[in-house]
Amino acid sequence: MSKILIRGAKVLGGEPQDVLIEGETIAGVGTGLSAEGAEVVEAEGKVLLPGLVDLHTHLREPGREDSETVLTGTRAAASGGYTAVFAMANTFPVADTAGVVEQVWRLGREHGYCDVQPIGAVTVGLEGKKLAELGAMHESAAGVTVFSDDGKCVDDAVIMRRALEYVKAFGGVVAQHAQEPRLTEGAQMNEGVVSAELGLGGWPAVAEESIIARDVLLAEHVGSRVHICHLSTAGSVEIVRWAKSRGIDVTAEVTPHHLLLTDELVRSYNPVYKVNPPLRTERDVTALREALADGTIDIVATDHAPHPHEDKDCEWAAAAMGMVGLETALSVVQETMVDTGLLDWAGVADRMSYKPARIGRATGHGRPLEAGEPANLTLVDTAYRGPVNPAGFASRSRNTPYEGRELPGRVTHTWLRGKATLVDGKLA
Structure with a gap:
């Protein structure tokens, strides 16, 4: 079973905590968590959302x-x-x-x-x-x-x-x-x-x-x-x-x-x-x-x-x-x-x-960030600010009204039932 430790994230914008994912599920939320063999994602200063x-x-x-x-x-x-x-x-x-x-x-x-x-x-x-x-x-x-x-x-x-x-x-x-x-x-x-x-x-x-x-x-x-x-x-x-x-x-x-x-x-x-x-x-x-x-x-x-x-x-x-x-x-x-x-x-x-x-009624989504819940998670670098560049979009189309406009925040990681779909801002 794969293990991922998200270390030091501000869960829902609150105090820094660690979140441990095992397989498709959140296994634990707290401080000082450790898991042997886990992939570690350093998330200090970032906000973790469902x-x-x-x-x-x-x-x-x-x-x-x-x-x-x-x-x-x-x-x-x-x-x-x-x-x-x-x-x-x-x-x-x-x-x-x-x-x-x-x-x-x-x-x-x-x-x-x-x-x-x-x-x-x-x-x-x-x-x-x-x-x-x-x-x-x-x-x-x-x-x-x-x-x-x-x-x-x-x-x-x-x-x-x-x-x-x-x-x-x-x-x-x-x-x-x-x-x-x-x-x-x-x-x-x-x-x-x-x-x-x-x-x-x-x-x-x-x-x-x-x-x-x-x-x-x-x-x-x-x-x-x-x-x-x-x-x-x-x-x-x-x-x-x-x-x-x-x-x-x-x-x-x-x-x-x-x-x-x-x-x-x-x-x-x-x-x-x-x-x-x-x-x-x-x-x-x-x-x-x-x-x-x-x-x-x-x-x-x-x-x-x-x-x-x-x-x-x-x-x-x-x-x-x-x-x-x-x-x-x-x-x-x-x-x-x-x-x-x-x-x-x-x-x-x-x-x-x-x-x-x-x-x-999206089953398994919009759930609390608690142990036992599906590991559907989003990690956001809220301190980031930069211009929107549609050339880098994953969408097939580019019709954005924000091209060149500076906006805050950048999603760095997304997990769907514990599987990374986005890692360091790049699609997995």
């Missing part, structure tokens, strides 16, 4: 392997400190059957850089007209519990109600991409002062907020779980806060880019800043940070959306929407939440590991 869990990743396979594959996407995940990712359903073919979700699940198991849990489509072909095979996907080997038409909104209230009723039977959750399509026809960026000055079609906040308001009321009526994807406005925060005060079973996520970037960047007309939902205002960014800190927003999810060069390096109107995020997420969270004093590292573990694992 392996990160991303509830919102686009791996593109099957169908768009020019953007990403399960292999390259999970390598990017390991580089960013993730041990589990949930793969969105907008593939080609769409992951709306047991066969497709099992294909994605098996590819994740074969490659071994992190666990891959497929998300099933809510509707057939993401067309919003007919429920997909929710029960069959749940009962498949992939054991799907999260369903989403992400990239498209389930805008039909009757279909959304039926989906919530269906998943309630097995404790599943519908993850909604909140975008009223009739309010966003031709939209290119956030509706506001900047869109008016640039002459770009505006994407109003109410297009997001109206769907969230409807869906939390539907979830209350049905008694089911609803999760809000990539929440982006101050108004959305208030609706979720109100819903939680009523005891409605709603959870919400925010992306790293919505915690840091604003619509002012669109003045450059650089399509790297084109994303769905769009970058919002400084007021929205402030509200999102505060909501993540106080727990109104439950988790950080990357919405890792890789695109090939030709889909982003073109005029703004023709460019695809989306940004890669797995390899920079933790750094952005450190910049916006930890270094600003809004969250400590235990809070980061809660928002990026414990809660996403709980929402998605």
Whole structure:
């Protein structure tokens, strides 16, 4: 049985401790631990976290392997400190059957850089007209519990109600991409002062907020779980806060880019800043940070959306929407939440590991750093600061909004059930 001794790490940002891994399991946590024959990882000054869990990743396979594959996407995940990712359903073919979700699940198991849990489509072909095979996907080997038409909104209230009723039977959750399509026809960026000055079609906040308001009321009526994807406005925060005060079973996520970037960047007309939902205002960014800190927003999810060069390096109107995020997420969270004093590292573990694992029911992930628990771990050099260089990304795509920008923190090691997937910043 292999043994690894992580020596002197600040567990969850606290006092330095040693962590002993034996096989796939944490064997001990304490000071002065020793183990004959163990591989020693000197971790003085570094922070040890539970392996990160991303509830919102686009791996593109099957169908768009020019953007990403399960292999390259999970390598990017390991580089960013993730041990589990949930793969969105907008593939080609769409992951709306047991066969497709099992294909994605098996590819994740074969490659071994992190666990891959497929998300099933809510509707057939993401067309919003007919429920997909929710029960069959749940009962498949992939054991799907999260369903989403992400990239498209389930805008039909009757279909959304039926989906919530269906998943309630097995404790599943519908993850909604909140975008009223009739309010966003031709939209290119956030509706506001900047869109008016640039002459770009505006994407109003109410297009997001109206769907969230409807869906939390539907979830209350049905008694089911609803999760809000990539929440982006101050108004959305208030609706979720109100819903939680009523005891409605709603959870919400925010992306790293919505915690840091604003619509002012669109003045450059650089399509790297084109994303769905769009970058919002400084007021929205402030509200999102505060909501993540106080727990109104439950988790950080990357919405890792890789695109090939030709889909982003073109005029703004023709460019695809989306940004890669797995390899920079933790750094952005450190910049916006930890270094600003809004969250400590235990809070980061809660928002990026414990809660996403709980929402998605990722078995073995988001567990306490205690003896007997699976050794899914992430070691971070929080003192590091340097420029983002997409040329070094493990992802197949390079559409990052942070190229050349200095960010703090660097993941040095990732372990998946005791097996190193990243060592000294390099993929194992």
